[in-house]
Each structure stands twice: as C-alpha cells, then as structure tokens.
Amino acid sequence: MPAPTTDATPPPVPYGTPEAPRIAVRGEAHLEVDPEVARIGITIAARGRDRHTTLDGLTRRNASVLDLVKTYGDAVEHLETGAFSLTPELVKHGRGERIRTYHGTAHITAELTDFTALGELTTRLADLELTHVNGPWWALRPDSPAHREARKKAVQEAVQRAREYAEALGTTLAALVELADIGAEDAPPAYPQAPVGRMRSAAFADAAENTPAAPLDLEPQRQHVHAQINARFTMVPPRL
Structure with missing residues (x-):
C-alpha cells in the first residue's frame, strides 16, 4: 500500500542554509531626556488623647493639604489619596490594655508637570505642621515619544549592523526574518520608586519658623531610555 502523500509545506528551519544564509544581530539605543512628570508623596499625621479628637485633627489637615495642592490647577496632573490609618498606642506599663494616645496618618500622592510650581508646592507643604513630604520622583509618561524614538533607533542600528556584516562578505541583505524585544519582562517601572530626597517639617512657636520659606530650586533628574x-x-549567498 503506497504511503499517503501530503501537500503540507515543511516548516522553515530555525537556521540559515547555503541558499539563504542568516545574520543575527542586536540593535541597541540609549537616550537621555528631560523628565515629563514629577511625583511627590505627602504624609499627614495627627495625635490626640481620644479617637474623635485625633480623627478630627487628621481630617482638617488632610483637607488643608488637598486644598493647597488643588490651588495649582493644571500644574497638578494627578492627585490621589492612599493609605489611611488610626492606631491606638497602649500604655507600656501597668495592668490592662489602657490607651495612652491615638496616632492618625493619611497619605496623598501628587503628580505635577510644572516643575517651577513643584518647587513652590513642595516648600509650602513641608512648612505645614506634622506633614512629611517625600520625593520628588522624576519620570516619563508610559506613552512618551522618547520610548518610541529609542525603539526606532534600536531597529535602525540593527539594520545598519546587519548590512555591515553582509558588506564584509561582499553581499547584501535579502529579507527580515525576525524582530524581537529583549528583556521586555524586566523593563523598569514607569514611575521609579526610589526616592531622591526627603523633607520633614513641624510648626513651632518661634517667629522665624512662621516666615514662609523660599521655594526649593529643584533640578529635574535626566531620564535614561x-x-x-x-x-x-x-x-544573498556570498561568493567565498
């Protein structure tokens, strides 16, 4: 009985052949550009002898911070409230579980595109009572043109490198077989988490502390793409 025939095309081999030799290259690009956004973290704290007083103080300070940030209008691209906590502190000594005081905190994140406004806002926030400011964290937007430009340059470099190899053999490129990203799963986050600085403030009775502080002169951190x-x-098969 004759063996059945099939018209299926055999799969392409994963390597070159003498009739179609392959070149495998890597294309790389590195750009250094100005950041597009800056993010700061704001932590508001409150302390009191009873739960109600602590919560009331925290609510007032949280509202004051939000109102202050919102006065900067379009300079603030994103504003959100994060974790909130109200924790009792127990007396360390003595019998029973007696509460000594309550600690309340609220976390706010603000993202700005105007870095002049950022320096002024950061200073004003750091000048508030029981308010901590972390940051800024500089970043590019996920859809920044810089990412697209880097990818284009990486492809152009790969093509140029492959052409140079082909020219060294006295031949030319014939066709593109494959194009793939390297390490896409290890890409850095859009908004890096490592802080570049931290500020802390508390109000005191000293008249000097009541004088508004001069805005911080922040130098944006260049971003590497x-x-x-x-x-x-x-x-094309070369003549060797």
Missing part, C-alpha cells in the same frame, strides 16, 4: 532588539535577516 533604553531599547534593545534582536533581529535576524537572510542575505
């Missing part, structure tokens, strides 16, 4: 790709080409 990387792109890497693997590319495989076929080339």
Whole structure:
C-alpha cells in the first residue's frame, strides 16, 4: 500500500542554509531626556488623647493639604489619596490594655508637570505642621515619544549592523526574518520608586519658623531610555 502523500509545506528551519544564509544581530539605543512628570508623596499625621479628637485633627489637615495642592490647577496632573490609618498606642506599663494616645496618618500622592510650581508646592507643604513630604520622583509618561524614538533607533542600528556584516562578505541583505524585544519582562517601572530626597517639617512657636520659606530650586533628574532588539535577516549567498 503506497504511503499517503501530503501537500503540507515543511516548516522553515530555525537556521540559515547555503541558499539563504542568516545574520543575527542586536540593535541597541540609549537616550537621555528631560523628565515629563514629577511625583511627590505627602504624609499627614495627627495625635490626640481620644479617637474623635485625633480623627478630627487628621481630617482638617488632610483637607488643608488637598486644598493647597488643588490651588495649582493644571500644574497638578494627578492627585490621589492612599493609605489611611488610626492606631491606638497602649500604655507600656501597668495592668490592662489602657490607651495612652491615638496616632492618625493619611497619605496623598501628587503628580505635577510644572516643575517651577513643584518647587513652590513642595516648600509650602513641608512648612505645614506634622506633614512629611517625600520625593520628588522624576519620570516619563508610559506613552512618551522618547520610548518610541529609542525603539526606532534600536531597529535602525540593527539594520545598519546587519548590512555591515553582509558588506564584509561582499553581499547584501535579502529579507527580515525576525524582530524581537529583549528583556521586555524586566523593563523598569514607569514611575521609579526610589526616592531622591526627603523633607520633614513641624510648626513651632518661634517667629522665624512662621516666615514662609523660599521655594526649593529643584533640578529635574535626566531620564535614561533604553531599547534593545534582536533581529535576524537572510542575505544573498556570498561568493567565498
């Protein structure tokens, strides 16, 4: 009985052949650009002998901070409230579970695009009672044109590198076989978490402390954008 025939096309081999030799190269690009946004973390604290007093103080301070941030209008691109806590502190000595005081905290995150306003806002926030400011964290937007430009340059470099290899063999490229990102799963986060500075403030009775502080002169941190790709080409068989 004759063996059945099939018209299925055999799968392409994962390597080059003498009739279609392959070139595998890597394309890389590195850009250094100005940041587009800056993020700061704000922590408001309150303390009191009873739960109601502590919660009331925390609510007032939280509202004051939100109102202050909102006065900067379009300079603030994003504003959100994070974790909130109200924790009793027990007396360390003595019998029973007696509460000594209550501690309340609320966390706010603000994202700004105007860095001049950022310096002024940061100073004013740090000048508030029982308010801590962390940051700024500089970043690019996820859809920043810088990412697209880096990817384009990485592809152009891969093509140029492959052409140079082909030219060294006295031939030319024939076709693109594969183009793939490198380490996409290890890409850095859009908004890095490592703080570049921390500020803390508390109000005192001293008249000097009541004088508004001069705005911070913040120097934006340049952002590094990387792109890497693997590319495989076929080339016209060279005469060796």
